[in-house]
Amino acid sequence: MEYPSNIIKELVESFIKLPGIGKRTALRMVLSLLKQDEENVKKLGELIIKIKDDIQFCSNCHTIADGEICTICSDHNRNHKFICVVEDHRDLIAIENTKQFNGLYHVLGGVVSPIDGIGPDDLTIDSLIKRINKQKIQELVFALRATMEGDTTMYYVSNLLQKNNMKISAISRGISIGGELEFADEITLGRSIINRTSYSIN
Amino acid sequence: MEYPSNIIKELVESFIKLPGIGKRTALRMVLSLLKQDEENVKKLGELIIKIKDDIQFCSNCHTIADGEICTICSDHNRNHKFICVVEDHRDLIAIENTKQFNGLYHVLGGVVSPIDGIGPDDLTIDSLIKRINKQKIQELVFALRATMEGDTTMYYVSNLLQKNNMKISAISRGISIGGELEFADEITLGRSIINRTSYSIN
Numbered sequence: 001m002e003y004p005s006n007i008i009k010e011l012v013e014s015f016i017k018l019p020g021i022g023k024r025t026a027l028r029m030v031l032s033l034l035k036q037d038e039e040n041v042k043k044l045g046e047l048i049i050k051i052k053d054d055i056q057f058c059s060n061c062h063t064i065a066d067g068e069i070c071t072i073c074s075d076h077n078r079n080h081k082f083i084c085v086v087e088d089h090r091d092l093i094a095i096e097n098t099k100q101f102n103g104l105y106h107v108l109g110g111v112v113s114p115i116d117g118i119g120p121d122d123l124t125i126d127s128l129i130k131r132i133n134k135q136k137i138q139e140l141v142f143a144l145r146a147t148m149e150g151d152t153t154m155y156y157v158s159n160l161l162q163k164n165n166m167k168i169s170a171i172s173r174g175i176s177i178g179g180e181l182e183f184a185d186e187i188t189l190g191r192s193i194i195n196r197t198s199y200s201i202n
Numbered sequence: 203m204e205y206p207s208n209i210i211k212e213l214v215e216s217f218i219k220l221p222g223i224g225k226r227t228a229l230r231m232v233l234s235l236l237k238q239d240e241e242n243v244k245k246l247g248e249l250i251i252k253i254k255d256d257i258q259f260c261s262n263c264h265t266i267a268d269g270e271i272c273t274i275c276s277d278h279n280r281n282h283k284f285i286c287v288v289e290d291h292r293d294l295i296a297i298e299n300t301k302q303f304n305g306l307y308h309v310l311g312g313v314v315s316p317i318d319g320i321g322p323d324d325l326t327i328d329s330l331i332k333r334i335n336k337q338k339i340q341e342l343v344f345a346l347r348a349t350m351e352g353d354t355t356m357y358y359v360s361n362l363l364q365k366n367n368m369k370i371s372a373i374s375r376g377i378s379i380g381g382e383l384e385f386a387d388e389i390t391l392g393r394s395i396i397n398r399t400s401y402s403i404n
Contacts, residue, residue: 038254066208070206
């Protein structure tokens with residue numbers, strides 16, 4: 001692609017390094033920056049420059065934090081004996097937004113995936129085990145993706161915790177609320193029958 | 203949405219001001235910045251800060267330029283008597299990428315759209331008329347969107363140029379190359395029959 005200006009070209013090339021952004025979207029973004037208030041645009045630039053220096057990761061659960069301990073881990077109203085294991089920060093935010101979980105999290109930083117060269121040592125599994133032993137965690141719920149890699153990771157971690165007398169669970173899988181059965185994939189639909197929940201009229 | 207960190211929240215809020223970027227995409231972009239090299243991220247931030255100050259608009263055709271005159275207008279190998287009228291910079295870049303046009307451009311900055319409060323005075327129509335009179339332009343091709351607003355703009359400008367003895371044309375409309383007839387909308391298909399081009403075996 002030809003660009004009318006060098007700075008436009010460089011910006012497009014920087015934007016396409018972000019996930020899901022192609023050349024056309026990047027160009028639209030750059031041209032829209034030109035139309036925005038100078039103040040907004042400068043602020044965006046400054047925030048991007050700051051992000052790598054300012055962001056820290058919680059020393060307890062490894063999520064993004066403004067300080068050494070994240071706001072979730074330092075909240076005394078939450079259940080500190082209940083941990084939800086997630087792959088990354090996005091999953092944590094998604095679960096937080098449901099407002100259905102009152103425990104703490106542990107961000108693994110990925111799942112075990114030999115094909116991508118990611119082994120257990122690349123994740124924060126060690127830190128999770130230490131945390132469980134030290135803080136006397138009572139329950140662990142895995143909220144990992146429903147793939148071979150997610151299942152392998154869950155199996156690997158559960159195996160390390162066999163001696164610990166704690167409750168281990170995984171989030172339920174099944175048909176989405178409001179989802180049409182005919183559009184569900186066979187595996188999900190099959191599993192939703194195997195894992196059926198009891199229903200009674202009180 | 204709840205975010206684990208203030209800078210993440212502010213960045214997401216800045217990103218969603220860009221076109222086509224929702225909260226989820228913005229968050230993905232921000233989290234991917236955290237994983238990129240520090241150098242890349244700083245460069246992106248610096249380019250964004252610079253863009254509003256560094257970018258100029260060509261005083262001849264109003265496109266984005268690094269100097270007072272854009273690279274296209276200062277190219278002596280191009281036909282300076284032939285102007286393609288486009289709505290914005292993206293359309294200019296799209297046409298440049300076809301490598302089928304060797305004239306100069308004129309960026310209107312939009313189309314006449316009373317419903318959006320955009321009148322002829324909000325566009326660079328005045329500058330186009332002056333340019334045509336001063337530089338003795340011989341041909342004008344309109345490459346505007348095929349909507350009521352695009353057509354109105356084309357009509358308005360053509361009307362102002364009635365006295366000028368120049369060729370005025372518009373890009374052809376019809377079925378896309380490789381496009382299936384059954385998926386084409388009726389108006390386009392109908393117009394493609396009316397505007398049929400002659401075909402002969404030599």
